Amino acid sequence: MNDFDLIIIGTGSGNSILTPDFDDANVAIVEKGVFGGTCLNVGCIPSKMFVYTADVALQATDSSKYGITTSYSGVDWPALRDRVFGRIDPIAAGGERYRTDEQEHVTVFKGEASFRGPNELSVLANDGTTTSITAPNIVVAAGARVSIPPIPGLDDVGYYTSDTVMRVDELPSRMVVVGAGYIASELGHVFSSLGVDVTFLNRSAKMLRNEDDDISDRFTEVSARRNTVLANVSDVSVARSDSGTITVDMTVDGATHSLETDAILITTGRTPNGDRLNLDAAGIASDDAGYIITDDHGRTNVDGVWALGDVTTALQLKHSANHEARVVAHNLANPDDMISRDLSLVPHAVFGNPQVAAVGLTERDVKAAGTPYVVKIQNYGDTAYGWAMEDTDSFVKLIAHAETRLLLGAHIIGPQASTLIQQLIQGMRFGQTVDEMARDQMYIHPALSEVVENALLGL
DSSP: OEESSEEEOSSGHHHHHHHHOGSSOEEEEEESSSSTHHHHHSSSHHHHHHHHHHHHHHHHHGGGGGGGGOOOOOOHHHHHHHHHHHHHHHHHHHHHHHHHSTTEEEEEEEEEEEEHHHHEEEEEESSSSSEEEEEEEEEEOOEOOOOEOOOOOHHOOOOOTTGGGGOOOOOEEEEEEEOOOOOHHHHHHHHHTTTTTTEEEEESSSSSSSSSSHEEEEEEEHHHHHHHHEOOOEEEEEEETTTTTTEEEETTTTEEEEEEEEEEOOOOOEGGGGGGGGGGGTTTBBBBOOBBBTTTBOOOOTTTEEGGGGTTTTTTHHHHHHHHHHHHHHHOTTTSSSOOOOSSSEEEEEEEESSSSEEEEOHHHHHHOOOEEEEEEEEEEGSSSHHHOOOEEEEEEEEETTTTTTTEEEEESSTTHHHTTTHHHHHHEEEEHHHHHSSSOOOOOTTHHHHHHHHHOEE
16 A cells, blocks of 8 residues: 555646645656646647648638738648657656656556545556555546547447547548537648548537537638538448448438548547546545536545546636646645635637637527627728738627626637637626726727727727
8 A cells, every 4th residue: 555645646737736835745646648638648739739730721722812822732741740749749758757757755657546435546557557545635637538429330440539630640631520519620620721621520500509609600601611511410320431431321401411531530529537437436426427526626525535627527628627726736735725716707719710719608698597788799800900811701799798888708700819809808807897998908009909999899
């Protein structure tokens, strides 16, 4: 038996728990896979490096509206892939080396953790050996994994996920993307812009259906110009054809439909990893979707067991997980002066093309709540910088309370949406009215931020 002061399961945001407050603690870290978690290795960071390249390629193909002639003639995919992971892989390896070799108070266990009781874990190492470890405090930051839908024939033909597709050796000529959420939108944009013929299979009527309706409608419209977007898809099955390609059979809007492809990318969501931790042995409660239930301090229902990040919430966002990690780290070190997490205003962005960013409520949320509200939609193309961009698709949509004048929701679709929304997040966080946001600061003219200013003035 190995006794520790603290055990951390997972090295994504859980790795940041170890502030200097724990320099004198005997700490164990359990990691089943690669150090650094989803964001560093298979999520946010590598995908955005690919997205930026795709943005450049797409812009090169669409320059005639500016009166210039450029073209995109192809990508050296292995060079692109190796540039991305040549930067990322050493970071993951360095993080593990730092914890393993340079911190004497930290012991790293490479393997799969399983609860044996409220304060005891069994770790099945990658070499097949098992070790029991205990601690009065255990932090579960085990993340989530790709969800695979039960599509007949899928295992036989083979498929990619966000975990694997960015490391392929060569680009396929055609790709079917199963899903139409943020992962599908981002990776579909990458492969489409680099020359792959992409088809999206969407079980609902439009892409990014959880966004505000005006945003998802516009995103679907723009995506359909560049790719094949099949909506209301059901009864999907796949099989390998005699020629070696993949046949995809399905129902689309009630009619049978079939197509041929060279690769399938599954992007149908993620499943929390709590079901792999034997939570019942410790009495740790989870909800119907499998997410571990925590209070605002990060505590589970079991004394001494804490949880954070993707294993606790469907948000699946690195910045929210980092926020939770800061809260848990503080509370572990200061049990008599605990702080609370605040997930009331969690922004998000989708780095597809067009880019999307949002914070707060959608218009359908506000309508459903019966809240009195006003809306303003401001087109990029109605501002000076929008003229320069010849932009006809992008806009800012703001929703404000009709009486308090507080901003209830902000939604942006277009270039730099993830940057433009930050000033609105800040205004909402610190309780400014839309009038104060619009009038009590100067906006640089003729910067793209004027589209936000004009939207606020319009309210």
